[in-house]
Amino acid sequence: MKFIRRPENNNPLFKNGSVATIGIFDGIHLGHQALINELIKKSKEINLPSVFFTFEPTPNEYFSKKRHKQRLTSLRDKFLLVNQYQLDYFYAPPFDETMENLSPSEFISKHLINLFNIKYLIIGDDFKFAKNRSGSVIDLIESGKTNNFKVLQLSSIINNNSRVSSSLVREYLMRNHLPRANKILGRNYSITGRVIRGKSLGKTIGFPTANINLSRLDSALRGVFYVKVRIESMNKEIPGIANIGFKPTVGGEELCLEIHLLNFDQDIYLKYINVEFLDYLRDEQKFNDLSELKNQLKVDREKAIQYFSNI
Structure with a gap:
């Protein structure tokens, strides 16, 4: 084309x-x-x-x-x-x-x-x-x-008695009704972007992330989600958890998508990745310190491992 x-x-x-x-x-x-x-x-x-x-x-x-x-x-x-x-x-x-x-x-x-x-x-x-x-x-x-x-x-x-439209998809995403949004999209809602350098704070607490700046794509989604990721030039899907929001614990000001990939440690800086959102995990939260954030991420990872073992 x-x-x-x-x-x-x-x-x-x-x-x-x-x-x-x-x-x-x-x-x-x-x-x-x-x-x-x-x-x-x-x-x-x-x-x-x-x-x-x-x-x-x-x-x-x-x-x-x-x-x-x-x-x-x-x-x-x-x-x-x-x-x-x-x-x-x-x-x-x-x-x-x-x-x-x-x-x-x-x-x-x-x-x-x-x-x-x-x-x-x-x-x-x-x-x-x-x-x-x-x-x-x-x-x-x-x-x-x-x-x-x-x-x-x-x-x-x-x-379901509603006209399928882009506005309806956005409404479902804003309410974190991913299965409903995915149904009328005919596929999983996804975001594609190039991995940028972050501050590596996740890596310091044992949860490295791939970061995508969303300054040119104000997604209606907010929160933490189960995702699967396709990486440019790699012929496989990798499970993970993604946070889409403003990183309030570390004083973030720009909307950002952060993905922690399960059982994956390769350098994918500057590669394009496609992130498919499967289901909602929890709201984005502001924690008192990085230690508190780390403890929550451990819980998130265990839930993700269980989630992906059942699909």
Whole structure:
């Protein structure tokens, strides 16, 4: 799958047309997966390249002026998840002042017709676009009549009487209802990041951690969790316990993800790791000193060993 950030008009790759789906796609949950599967089906049916169209930053981030506000997936994670479907193109133009001010007709002309020569467009039932979210499926259908493309709008997926959405996933994560979140994601919620140098305080008390800075991904999760970790270039999963929070015992100020891997002592500094969250263990706590923290971590590790022995 080819990543496109700033494409050129009249790209010869799309001289015969393309099939696309468009949206924010935060989390790539079951509803998003339905759109992707329909995209694959239609692309094969009419033998045209498939285009996954999203925005970076997201409109919500752009308007809030705070990047990655409680975001489920970074752009990198989104690309990796979508890449598993073997689509042809991943288009992520900047959502900026120019994008913000496009009228519905300007958006359709610039991003769908001139760039990708769209022949078939697949959208969700809540899709809005263009300035002030003024564009709707009606605008797309009317433009399609003139510009020779068709529009398919899929209905939302309902789970336990609730519409599957990125907001619902975030709500479940905020409540530490991981099994519910994982169910509507269709996989375990995960965070991918590069391991950074920490202060090695965990190592001094016998609990070394792999640290990921979350300054660009304000996850809705907080607390301590059972996790399994995949490490770049290593073909295995490693069980562990992870704390996602602000490390109050040592006066932390930035949101951080710390993972203690069970029965693992290799140096993974600067490697990318994927952390899958399986279940909730406890809330993040502030301890009086490192000795008290160490005692709690011993309890956590024993619980984790028991947990992983039963799955």
